[in-house]
Amino acid sequence: MIGQEQGTTMPVTRSSTSGSGVVGIDIGGTKIAALLVSSEGTVLARGSVGAPAAQGGAAMADAAAGLAASLAAEAGVPLGAAGVGAAGVIDHETGTIRAASATFVGWAGFPLAEELEARLGVPVRVENDVNAFLLGEAAAAGREDRDVLGVMLGTGVGGALLIDGELHHGPHGAAGEIGHTPGYSELVCTCGQVGHLETLASGTSIAMRYQERTGDIVRDARVVADRARAGDVQAIAVFDAAGRALALACASAATILDLPCAIVGGGVTSAWDLLEPAITRTLHTDSPVSGIPLRIVPAVLGSDAVALGAIETARRALVPAGAH
Numbered sequence: 001m002i003g004q005e006q007g008t009t010m011p012v013t014r015s016s017t018s019g020s021g022v023v024g025i026d027i028g029g030t031k032i033a034a035l036l037v038s039s040e041g042t043v044l045a046r047g048s049v050g051a052p053a054a055q056g057g058a059a060m061a062d063a064a065a066g067l068a069a070s071l072a073a074e075a076g077v078p079l080g081a082a083g084v085g086a087a088g089v090i091d092h093e094t095g096t097i098r099a100a101s102a103t104f105v106g107w108a109g110f111p112l113a114e115e116l117e118a119r120l121g122v123p124v125r126v127e128n129d130v131n132a133f134l135l136g137e138a139a140a141a142g143r144e145d146r147d148v149l150g151v152m153l154g155t156g157v158g159g160a161l162l163i164d165g166e167l168h169h170g171p172h173g174a175a176g177e178i179g180h181t182p183g184y185s186e187l188v189c190t191c192g193q194v195g196h197l198e199t200l201a202s203g204t205s206i207a208m209r210y211q212e213r214t215g216d217i218v219r220d221a222r223v224v225a226d227r228a229r230a231g232d233v234q235a236i237a238v239f240d241a242a243g244r245a246l247a248l249a250c251a252s253a254a255t256i257l258d259l260p261c262a263i264v265g266g267g268v269t270s271a272w273d274l275l276e277p278a279i280t281r282t283l284h285t286d287s288p289v290s291g292i293p294l295r296i297v298p299a300v301l302g303s304d305a306v307a308l309g310a311i312e313t314a315r316r317a318l319v320p321a322g323a324h
């Protein structure tokens with residue numbers, strides 16, 4: 001885990017769960033991570049376990065619930081609610097997984113919120129992990145924007161939209177998928193279509209684009225970043241292309257939706273120093289015609305963002321209503 005230490009606080013609304021904790025669970029394909037916070041937002045406990053993604057939804061729910069319960073026991077507080085940020089297309093109203101990649105066996109159709117509620121005995125809300133990431137980042141200390149594009153540069157490129165302080169899901173839960181917008185290259189995307197942002201800006205793509213230019217097989221984008229910092233012009237060019245495509249995509253979204261800010265997270269942002277020159281250049285040449293300055297900034301919560309956003313989701317959905 002990076003970034004946060006115990007005792008970190010996040011600005012969250014007061015809740016009626018005084019004395020109990022809210023757990024945020026980040027369910028990924030290889031790892032399940034969780035944070036337990038007090039009603040004041042203080043982090044009381046944290047932990048992670050391997051994700052049994054190949055063993056089906058029930059095994060994943062068992063692992064997530066076990067982790068949450070162990071954190072509550074460690075902190076000595078009862079659980080009041082749980083929020084989840086999970087990979088896949090999520091029905092956020094019911095907390096059921098609508099669709100997921102093939103690495104998640106038995107995940108599509110799994111009623112995750114219902115299954116976790118049965119195991120934990122508390123209300124559970126489930127969000128898509130990129131949506132949770134954006135909610136967490138937008139609520140981080142010092143952030144004031146209520147209209148924000150979130151972009152996650154990881155194995156793929158995910159996106160999310162915050163409009164007037166609330167996540168915008170769209171009628172099919174598919175809003176914000178900026179990684180699969182076209183026009184950035186002539187390359188085939190992981191989705192099968194051509195030219196999507198993801199073909200230049202994901203960690204996987206950065207490694208592949210470098211390999212195509214040089215013939216060198218590299219482990220991942222971090223290797224390309226190291227070479228760029230050492231002056232490798234091909235590596236620099238790959239990050240330059242990624243930064244330019246990212247900024248163009250953000251500028252398009254900002255122009256359509258009047259968004260003053262884009263927050264960019266995911267593993268690739270560890271190379272922000274290499275993305276930033278092209279981002280800055282592109283914002284000069286292709287800024288929104290509204291004249292409203294667009295800020296494209298890196299995420300600040302590190303690997304805690306999804307869990308913190310999941311906690312925010314749970315608080316917003318469950319605590320004020322009290323009638324669920």
Ligand SMILES: [Zn+2]
Pocket residue numbers: 179180181189190191192193196198
């Ligand atoms: Zn695509």
